[in-house]
Amino acid sequence: MEVGFLGLGIMGKAMALNLLRHGFGVTVWNRTLSKCKELVEQGASVGETPAFVINKCKYTIAMLSDPSAVLSVMFDKDGVLEQICSGKGYIDMSTVDADTSSKISEAITKKGGYFLEAPVSGSKKPAEDGQLVILAAGEKALYEEMIPAFNVLGKKSFFLGQVGNGAKMKLVVNMIMGSMMNALSEGLCLADRSSLNEQTLLDVLELAAIANPMFKMKGPAMIQSNYSPAFPLKHQQKDMRLALALGDENAVSMPVAAAANEAFKKARSMGLGDLDFSAVHEVVKTAKGSGEA
Amino acid sequence: MEVGFLGLGIMGKAMALNLLRHGFGVTVWNRTLSKCKELVEQGASVGETPAFVINKCKYTIAMLSDPSAVLSVMFDKDGVLEQICSGKGYIDMSTVDADTSSKISEAITKKGGYFLEAPVSGSKKPAEDGQLVILAAGEKALYEEMIPAFNVLGKKSFFLGQVGNGAKMKLVVNMIMGSMMNALSEGLCLADRSSLNEQTLLDVLELAAIANPMFKMKGPAMIQSNYSPAFPLKHQQKDMRLALALGDENAVSMPVAAAANEAFKKARSMGLGDLDFSAVHEVVKTAKGSGEA
Amino acid sequence: MEVGFLGLGIMGKAMALNLLRHGFGVTVWNRTLSKCKELVEQGASVGETPAFVINKCKYTIAMLSDPSAVLSVMFDKDGVLEQICSGKGYIDMSTVDADTSSKISEAITKKGGYFLEAPVSGSKKPAEDGQLVILAAGEKALYEEMIPAFNVLGKKSFFLGQVGNGAKMKLVVNMIMGSMMNALSEGLCLADRSSLNEQTLLDVLELAAIANPMFKMKGPAMIQSNYSPAFPLKHQQKDMRLALALGDENAVSMPVAAAANEAFKKARSMGLGDLDFSAVHEVVKTAKGSGEA
Amino acid sequence: MEVGFLGLGIMGKAMALNLLRHGFGVTVWNRTLSKCKELVEQGASVGETPAFVINKCKYTIAMLSDPSAVLSVMFDKDGVLEQICSGKGYIDMSTVDADTSSKISEAITKKGGYFLEAPVSGSKKPAEDGQLVILAAGEKALYEEMIPAFNVLGKKSFFLGQVGNGAKMKLVVNMIMGSMMNALSEGLCLADRSSLNEQTLLDVLELAAIANPMFKMKGPAMIQSNYSPAFPLKHQQKDMRLALALGDENAVSMPVAAAANEAFKKARSMGLGDLDFSAVHEVVKTAKGSGEA
CATH class of the missing domain: 1.10.1040.10 (N-(1-d-carboxylethyl)-l-norvaline Dehydrogenase; domain 2)
Structure with a gap:
């Protein structure tokens, strides 16, 4: 399975590494591109912009630091929105407020894409150990397609219904x-x-x-x-x-x-x-x- | 090791049985003496009064229902106080208020006996399984002598200092x-x-x-x-x-x-x-x- | 002294009547114009729109039911904003949230007008008796010019500093x-x-x-x-x-x-x-x- | 009307003075007898012990500092209890807990006396001005007989039912x-x-x-x-x-x-x-x- 991965902070890096170790093909992007290096050594490809990653991958996971990063990656030039389209899934695992999550959801849905919010319970250590708890909500079909990845990232994932419930x-x-x-x-x-x-x-x-x-x-x-x-x-x-x-x-x-x-x-x-x-x-x-x- | 045991309610019976099974000699007393029968079948002796049990045993454990039972067993005719004396230890594992515990402690100490309050955390099932948590306080030497019994009754015992701390x-x-x-x-x-x-x-x-x-x-x-x-x-x-x-x-x-x-x-x-x-x-x-x- | 008065609900009507009784010239407007009748009998003039009242009077008081009424009277066609200008004062005595108050304040100030928020403490009876407590904030000079009116409407008025403090x-x-x-x-x-x-x-x-x-x-x-x-x-x-x-x-x-x-x-x-x-x-x-x- | 008065602290002195000024005959006692001097100058008699005062007066008011003073004045040698008897009324205006009040009440009632607890709301100034609020409870007949005194001491008195309610x-x-x-x-x-x-x-x-x-x-x-x-x-x-x-x-x-x-x-x-x-x-x-x- 091929996934895009946006955001290589403490959490994101650990999660992307876990995906690589379990045989996923991963295309990574990070605002500071040099942070991609370690991932590349482990077999990852690099995407130069969020838009590039979205264009390349059917599924893209985001793990960003805060709502403003989430909005910037979505709406700025070369952002997610430029390439998201029917048939593509976007999974935001960042912790954001309900308003931000709704904005992202609406923007993606309007373009025909699928959206899942999936904040996690657990910090650095569980991320490294693939022991996160994943609180997903949004597009059920996308949730089901992501289960193989969630199984690698977390010890358990939940599907909680409509966007906002996570x-x-x-x-x-x-x-x-x-x-x-x-x-x-x-x-x-x-x-x-x-x-x-x-x-x-x-x-x-x-x-x-x-x-x-x-x-x-x-x-x-x-x-x-x-x-x-x-x-x-x-x-x-x-x-x-x-x-x-x-x-x-x-x-x-x-x-x-x-x-x-x-x-x-x-x-x-x-x-x-x-x-x-x-x-x-x-x-x-x-x-x-x-x-x- | 020989111990007396006063009180064969749900908790007391399970605890006395555990002591018997682990090779303790146990002399039991209960207000309704017929309740002693099952214990006797498992090898216990019967004492007809609390005083009789105290007289016979160096150590006596009490597991009674409430403060009034605790006071009655201590101060009534044929009660603990008639026979407690220097060299004997009394361990009250009932749950009582600090006042009652102090009264018992003073009465026993005045007669030269040793006292330990040792209320437990845990109910029927842990009592049966010897998995209680024992919160002991009072005479430290007595606590140490009771450790073999506490090891059988509980998964862990604590010595907490002066009477009242349990x-x-x-x-x-x-x-x-x-x-x-x-x-x-x-x-x-x-x-x-x-x-x-x-x-x-x-x-x-x-x-x-x-x-x-x-x-x-x-x-x-x-x-x-x-x-x-x-x-x-x-x-x-x-x-x-x-x-x-x-x-x-x-x-x-x-x-x-x-x-x-x-x-x-x-x-x-x-x-x-x-x-x-x-x-x-x-x-x-x-x-x-x-x-x- | 001539004042405009927008809003003749329970509170507004009582307040406008008090002004008339104390010799103020009052030009009233109400969404349902028929409610102006009683005031006219007491000597009031009628303005057909908020804009008309603002145009006619140097000072206009508003006493409206809620934030949406306040915003509508300000920004809709024939509203306050069309005529407010340098030299004119607008005093909003309605109870609104800080956001609404800020919006009104900015719009008026941008046109060169003066703004005062002046919510009151007290309900129908104190309004009728001129016994309100007036919590004013915003343009200090306007507050001072309004003191004769506030003295009629309330038993006491306070100037509390910047808009929002009321x-x-x-x-x-x-x-x-x-x-x-x-x-x-x-x-x-x-x-x-x-x-x-x-x-x-x-x-x-x-x-x-x-x-x-x-x-x-x-x-x-x-x-x-x-x-x-x-x-x-x-x-x-x-x-x-x-x-x-x-x-x-x-x-x-x-x-x-x-x-x-x-x-x-x-x-x-x-x-x-x-x-x-x-x-x-x-x-x-x-x-x-x-x-x- | 003749009354005894026990206790000439800040409150008691002010209250006894008020009674004197309004024509009551007052026999005072205080643990430190020298404190009686000012009262004597205003026309009071002195009782050397609480028992003496009770013996002399049909009604005695106590205004003491705390429960231990209240109990001591009642039960110690030369205390109230030695002379209280049928036909005599004791009114405790001190602020004490319900237990103390009950003990006093029982002791007096057993001897045939009448009891009223009557704690007050108000401190030094209201005591001086006869503006206390009196919260009386106990013997209703005694309350009614004391109304002339309460009218002098307080702006209002309440009868609240059984002892403890004050x-x-x-x-x-x-x-x-x-x-x-x-x-x-x-x-x-x-x-x-x-x-x-x-x-x-x-x-x-x-x-x-x-x-x-x-x-x-x-x-x-x-x-x-x-x-x-x-x-x-x-x-x-x-x-x-x-x-x-x-x-x-x-x-x-x-x-x-x-x-x-x-x-x-x-x-x-x-x-x-x-x-x-x-x-x-x-x-x-x-x-x-x-x-x-």
Whole structure:
């Protein structure tokens, strides 16, 4: 199977390599073309423009950094739109908002092309290991044709219906994650202030019915006040805001998520937005040296 | 090793059987003595009163239903206190409040005995499988002497320091669990009202970094509005209240747990206190037939 | 002083009448021109189009129902924009969002006109009595020239700086109001469930340092579950959402307002959006017939 | 009318003076007897012990500092209990918890005496001006006999039913007050961060339907970060905790009060417990120098 691949950032490069290793023919493009070199050594072809890649390949996957990159690759000169046409499929695996996804979808559909949004859950390591979770939505037929590629890129893919549902599903998952992070942080603080050992709490949690990889991974770092950013707090807070807005649209009352969101906002106001989202722990904790009157 | 065992309810019986199977000599007592029969068939001796068991055994484990049973077995005629003395150890694995635990501890210590509180995390199945998590606190030497028994009863035991810490650790864990249950419930509702499939959300969660056994076990039942009580909501709410009170004592602000607690209280006010704690889902959901004005 | 007046709804008619009674010359326009009749009997002139009014008067006040009416009166054929020019002032006292206000402001300024947004606090009765509170922002010189009119229309006017600040101030006030409404509702429920008389609580509140006209006006109706809409709940919830969004922009954490907002959302989900915002009381109360398990 | 008066602190002294000025015969007692001097100059008699005062007077009012003083005056040697008997009335206007009130009530009733709890709303100034609000509960006949005294001490008295209801009513009022204080604080912060003037917000609030004396009195001080204690934050938080506990007993969900309570707890953890309860503003505000990442 031949696929185009636009965008060779940390995620995109790992994904394109996986496709090559599993026998896919891959034509890559990246804004900085020199980044294509490593892929070429592994057998990839290079396309000089997005339009070139689209023209060459029946299916093209995009994995770009943000909505503005996604829009530029689509609508700029030599962009996707110049060559997309009936019979061609475009799969956007970038994480973008619903509006951007709709614009892309409409533009492609108008030209007769097929569109699938397919944001992923998982970061660098799962991308390298082909262990992503793929949240696809849009053209069902295209989803089915892409299954061989999705099987290489992820441990599981879901087809979620109409365009926008992939992004929504990601918001719901991240909202639950944000509430859980606050629950862990509050528990660690309560343990610490109640003369219990925080690490022991983590050990007990790991054996409980609520044991989960995030607690295991983030907990020890939080005890050390180590918040090197894997998922920046300001992005987590943005996702909670968008999830709450989605709830507002549909009149869903979510008081726990709302309380968690306010804690993340407090963290932003304390200048912690660029740290890992676990830095919300600094809001829950009391500054050393302070104490009860 | 010889141990006494007081209390043969669902949990106690399973635990005493495990001790027998692993070669412990066990002298059992139960308020309704006929319940001892099955244990006797497996090789146990019977003690006619708690005092008799204490007199006979160097170590006695209690697994009783609630604080009033714990106090009665200790202080009533023919109770533990009549025979406890220097050189004897008493291990209370029942779940009781800090006050009750302190009373028992003081009474035993005054007589020269050793005391360990050792509440467990886990219910019937883990008790049968010797997979409990044991949260011990009190006399450290006694904890160490009991390790062979704890190894049979649980997959892991912790020594947490002074009496009261076992109960506190359980509160912290249950508080985190209560917030997580609300996070799941809000996520399910948001998915449902946003045209996403609830079961698909559960499938995605199971592959995410926040995957945990509770979501897997409770989620599908919640979708079906099936809340047969494993852990009654009113007990979960009581634990959240106590955890928040512990936080109040120590000036720990926990807004997410507080929001979750109010949802559990709302559930109680709707008459759902005897259902499973996952019934808080009924608070978050909107009654069928209603809709936005 | 001569002024134009666009929009003779409940509020606009009362305001225009006040101006006439205090000796202003008023040229009125309304989409349904027949509504001008009563004003003419009181001495008003009629303008057949917004453009006509602008052309005739140096100052024109608009009091229109919603953003779409505001935009239509501005940009449609025979609209304000056709005649606005250097030396003329346009004062929009309608309640609109910041975006709409900005669009109007830009269009007018580009033509050389002066613009003032001046939303009001207060409804029908204060409009009739000239007791509105006027939250003006935009062109300071125009504000000062309008003071004679504002003195007739309101008990107090404020100049708040740049365009947008009038709308923001209204959001902040309404956010505080929404939290207070929930505080009252929770207090009434707690009183009722604790065997205290709700009306007595209201009587005590009226003598306390937190006594306020809203509690006095809404409290007795809430006890009776009487929620005839003065300020619809869905509008109150929208204002809380916008206030929280403003806080999000500026990283202000507001957990009490967030909790109040979720209660209003719950009320919407129960179909109460068109009732008075005090109907949030139905969320806090427990349905009759239910009770604790 | 002759009354005994126990306790001449700030409040008690002002109240006893008011009774004297309005022609009551007053026999005073205070732990430090020298404090009686000023009262004697105004015509009071002195009782050397609480028992003496009870013996002399048909009605005795107590205004003591806290539960331990209340219990000591009742049960210690030469205390109230030694002389209380059929035909005598004891009116406790101190602010105490329900348990203390119940103990006092039982002890007096057992001896044949009449009891009324009558905590007050209002502090030094209203006490001096006879403008307290009196929340009485207990023996109705005694309440009616005390009306002439209550008319002198307060602007209004309420009879609320059985013993305990006075204390409960005070909790409900203080809970609403605590939520409102947070609402004001959040509003001030939102205004400040949104380029609105905080004092202008206070000016606008004063003209709105939510205008109230507390906003007027506390608002300007909060802007100046001036929190000299009128009502200490730790007492306000204690009252919110007790109000929430009362709600828990009766299964009343109060998410806004719960969020406000967590903010007060955070303030305690920052060492602000002895400042005025308006110091919760420091929790909502962002520390100077910090800023968004």
